[in-house]
Each structure stands twice: as structure tokens, then as C-alpha cells.
Amino acid sequence: MTSLFNNYARRAVHLVKGQGTVVTDDQGKEYLDFTSGIAVVSLGHAHPAIVKALQEQSEKLWHISNLFESPEQEKLAESLTKDMDLAYALFCNSGAEANEAAIKLARKHTGKHKILTFKQSFHGRTFGAMAATGQDKIKQGFGPMLESFEALPFNDVEALTDAANENVAAIMLEVVQGEGGVNSVEPAFAQAIMEVCQHYGILLVIDEVQTGIGRMGTRYAYEQTALKPDIITLAKGLGGGFPIGALLAGKDLFDTFGPGSHGTTFGGNPLAIAVAQTVVDHVFDPAFLQAVQDKSAYFKKQLQAVLPAEKYSLRGNGLLIGIHSNEVIGPVIQQAEKQGLLLVPAGANVIRLLPPLTVSKAEIDQAVGILKNILV
Template sequence: MSALFGNYGKRRAQIVKGQGTVVEDSAGKQYLDFTSGIAVASLGHAHPAIVQALQEQSEKLWHISNLFEIPGQEKVAQKLIANTHFAHAFFCNSGAEANEAAIKLARKHTGKHHIVTFEKSFHGRTFGAMSATGQGKIHNGFGPLVEKFTILPFNDVAALEAAIDDSVAAIMLEMIQGEGGVNCVSAEFAAAIAKACADKGILLIVDEVQTGIGRTGTRYAYEQTILKPHIMTLAKGLGGGFPVGAMLGTTELHATFSPGTHGTTFGGNPLAMNVAQAILDHVFEPVFLQQVQEASAYFVAQLKAHLPSSYTIQGQGLLLGIGCGDIEVASYIAAAEEKGLLLVGAGPNVIRLLPPLTVSKEEIDKAVAILKTILH
């Protein structure tokens, strides 16, 4: 019996190394990695800039704690908030931690406890983040959840309007529900959320753990909507594989997180900040983001050209989904792995496509060719 808990359904392949979009297992078989570690490996595996950043900082200082100034935090924070309406950042280690910070900040700032979230959402597995998540399978077996979360149907304007009152501290949502089916926020729903927040003085928390840092073709996915969140959470692609999380907030929230109100031992350590800086130096360049948009357009066009019309293509940038109707996709994902393509699901009926942001057209063509043999 393994010395590990069995809370993960492990794949058969044991991946031992990778370069760019290609990974290799312990038997020497190579795969195209269109999971990116679940939207994490933004620049692919073992990108030279990330390797160099980690190596250089590892020879200087790994950890000093947030009792001291960490200059890299200020640099990364300035990069994240530049040319946005945000003013401040808090660094942690994961998306769940960033969402916990966001929930705490919203409640403390408003003095209210009620937070509205949505069905099929995913915000993490810690108790606050799990309580915000609109999926029963995440809740089951863990007893009472954190109170005062109302979970509404996604993209349902009438349900939103009926639920909003003066008790609501915040609305929390993903621009694209990555775990819940690659479901995008509609323009109508975004407008209703913006109006509700403005009318009732409600804070808007946008969870960009999966969509942020160039994944959708812009720095942040909210930039493609009318929404201007008061709080935004980031992780995954921010570290390219090194554990990094962040929460951004607007000016008026600064005083709410005064000394001693929230903290983390490892968050924002020098190693994490040097890696994040290397990621942002690449991903936030306009030319790079344009390349992501072009790769996305090419990928969508190839999928539509080569897959039967019974499959739907959804999502934005390089967070795409293949909707398979009522068909469960687990067998498709296993078949793709056999053929050398690593995929992940988004709920039971959607295949999620998350290649590195550096994926080439040739690699997209190879992936589509494999998908074509499976989805016929």
C-alpha cells in the first residue's frame, strides 16, 4: 500500500521531465502537454528564463519571512497593478489562499458577511473557498460549511437581481468557469453584476486564478468585459509551476488589511517573487499577448474545421473547452493519453484544452489530429 493518501485519481503515466510543450514519462514516451499542470505552466516546462530566475535567487536568499521587507514583492506588485484600477497586492502561495484572503477582506471592509457566488464555480478546497464553490461534490462529507454564502445559477440575471439586497458584502465569480465546464460570463450577466455592485455598494471579487496572467489573451480576463472588480485573485500561471498566489485590491481597501489582520509564512518569498517577475516580463508584453490571441484563433478554427459539428467549442484564449453534450469525457481523455496527448476535463462532459501560452501552430496541429481520431 502507498504511503500517500488516496485523494488523487492518478494517471498511469509517470512524468519525469519536460521541455516546452513536450513531457516525457518514466518509460521514455513523449506527450504533448495540453494541461499545463492545469493552467500553470504558462511558458511551458523548464523555460530558460524561469530556470535562470530560480537558480540565481536560490544562491542568494530563499526565505526571510514577511517580518522583513522583500523588495521583489514591490516589483511584482507594481507589475501586476500597472495600467489597472488596482493599487495594492498581497502575496500568498495558492489560489485557495488568495480566495480566502479575498473573502476575509470583503467581510472585514464592509462589516457584512453575506457573499453571493455561482453554481459550477470552483474557488478552492479550504473551508472558506470550498463554501464559496458551487459544486456539491466538493462539499460532500465535510460537515457544516462556512455560513452566509448564497450560490445562484450562473449567467441568470433574474436570479441575481432577486437575491441582491443590503446584506450582501460581495459578489464572487470567475470570468470563465474552468472547472465547471469552461462557461464564460455573458455580457448581459456582467452588466447586471456591475449594476448590482454600483447600486448597493457591493464589492466585486473576481477569481482569476485560472484565467489570469495571459491565459485568455489579455493580462486578465476581466479586461475583456465591462467589469472592474474591487478584488482580484491570481495564482497558477503567475508562478509557472512555482507556488505563488496573489490578491489585488483597490485603494479604498488598503486600510482594512492593517498590520496583524492577515498573513502567511511563505507567501511572497524571494524565490517566488523572482520567478513571478520572470513570468510577467514575458507574458505581459503586448507582442506575447497578441501571439496568444493568434494561437487561440488558429486553434479554434482548426477544431471547428476538423471536429464534427455536434461538438461545441467554448472559452477564450488558451482556455478552451470541447463540449461533448451528454457524453462523459473520461474515456476520451484516456484515449488521448494513449496517443500522446495529455488533456483534462472540465466537469463530466467537457474536455478542457490548456496548452502552454507558448504553444506552436505545429503542436496545435498535432493535438487536433489526435483529437480528430478520438472525437468522430
């Protein structure tokens, strides 16, 4: 018997502690965690700097609400927007909340309602974020969706140019569709997005909830493309395991969110800000980001050396890597767990590899060895 809703397909593993990339269950069995809590535990489990920041802040102040000034929020906002065109931040509690705020900001600022999104995208499970998501399975059973969203085929320039017009408020996309199959935006498509945005005055919203904060080897994934966002949404890795979300936007949008236009009780509370600042201070260091890129290249090279090209192909970048299979990968996820490697799928045919950004090459070698045992 359980007192919990059955809305999660839970695995029969009870994890009780973690350190770095390794987690341990209640039977004492250890696993390599290549899920990172779905791209959340960016610095690994129980990172000493995060533990220290949380402990120190917990002894000072937990919550005061956003009725009061917060120099700590100001500092984190400056850290997130340094050396970029975006200038302001709004803090919330999750990626879905950040995307809700982005939808509201885009519609209010432009006075228009239509937002173009893309098939196989994932933006969250609140009503606005769910309507923006380009996967029907997310929407089943909930009745009519919030109006004025249109999901286009991803990387289809013709479909984009046909749908874009002066009535569109925003285009909303992930640079890499994590949940939808680890699908990356193609250069020609990124250029086409910028052209229609500039031609019709459309705002560009980039959902960096999964790809941001160093996951792709740069601060934000869009930095590796021709895309220039008006709004960015963040969460997951920003808190390193502590709940926090954020919206970043340009100067032109500042006056749109005046007092009373949007809010959150817990968003940007002192505990979350202290942890997120610690994460950003570590991840945004150029040497750290270079290390992520180096580990990504090493990981891909090791995988390519053992996986038959006729059966598997690699997708993604940084430490968001997908292994596309010709077969359903559900059994692979189960077998890997038995052998001490935790994985997460990205659709029916893609294994999503999301280790902490602090993963070692030795741990990558262990993971590749387990995958070789199962896949080859």
C-alpha cells in the same frame, strides 16, 4: 502499497521531465502537455528564463518571512497593478489562499457577511473557498459549511437581481468557469453585476486563478468584459510552475488589512517572487499577448474544421478552450493519453484544452490530429 492518501484519482503515468509543451515519462514516451499542470505552466516546462531566475535567486536568498521589507515584492506588485484601478497586492502560496484572503478582506471591509457566488464555480478546497464553491460534490462529507454564502445560477440576471441587497458584502465569480465546464460570463450578466454592485455598494471579487496572467489573451480575463473588480485573486500561471498566489485590491481597501489582520509564512518568498516576476515580464508584453490571441483563433479554426458541429461545440477563449460533447468524455481523455496527448476534463462532458501559452501552431496541429482520430 503506498504511503500516500488516496484523495487523487492518479493516472498511471510517471512523468520525469519536460521541455516546452512536451513531457516525457519514465519509459521514454513523449506527450504533448495540453494540461499545463491545470493552467499552471504558463511558459512551458523548464523555460530558460525561469530556470535562470530560480537558479540565480537560489544562490542568494530563499526565505526571510514577511517581517522584513521586500523591494522585489514591491516591484512585482507594481507590475501586476500597472495601468489598472487596483493598486495593492498581497502575496500568498495558492489560489485557495488568495480566495480566503479575498473573503476575509471583503467581510472585514464592509462589516457584512453574505457573499454571492455561482453554481458550477470553483474557488478552492479550504473551508472558506469550499463554501464559496458552487459544486456540492466538493463539499460532501465535511459537515456544515462556513455560513453566509449563496450560490446562484450562472448568467441568470433575474436570480442575481432577486438576491442582491444592502446586506451583501461581495459578489465572487470567475469570468470563465474553468473547472465547472468552461462557461463564460455573458455581457448582459456582467452588466447586471456592475449595476447591483454600484446600487448596493457590493464589492466585486473576480477569481482569476485560472484565467489570469495571459491565459485568455489579455493580462486578466475581466479586461474583456464590462466588469470592474474591487479585488482580483491570482495563482496558477503567475508562478509558471512555482507555488505563488496573489490578491490585488483597490486603494479604498488598503487600510482594512493593517498589521496583524492577515498573514502567511511563505507567501511572497524570494524564490517565488523571482520566478513570478520573470513570468509577468514575458506574458505582459503586448506582442506575447497578441500571440496568445492569434494561437487561440488558429486553434479554434482547426478544431471547427474537423469536429462535427452536431456532436461538439467550442467554449472559452484564449488558451482556455472547452470542447463540449454530447457524451461523457472520460474515455476520450484516456485514449488521447495513449496517443501522446495529455488532457484534463471540465465536468463530465467537456474536454478542457490548456496548453502552455508558448505552444506552437505545429503542436496545435498535432493535438488537433490526435483529437480528430479519437472524436471523428
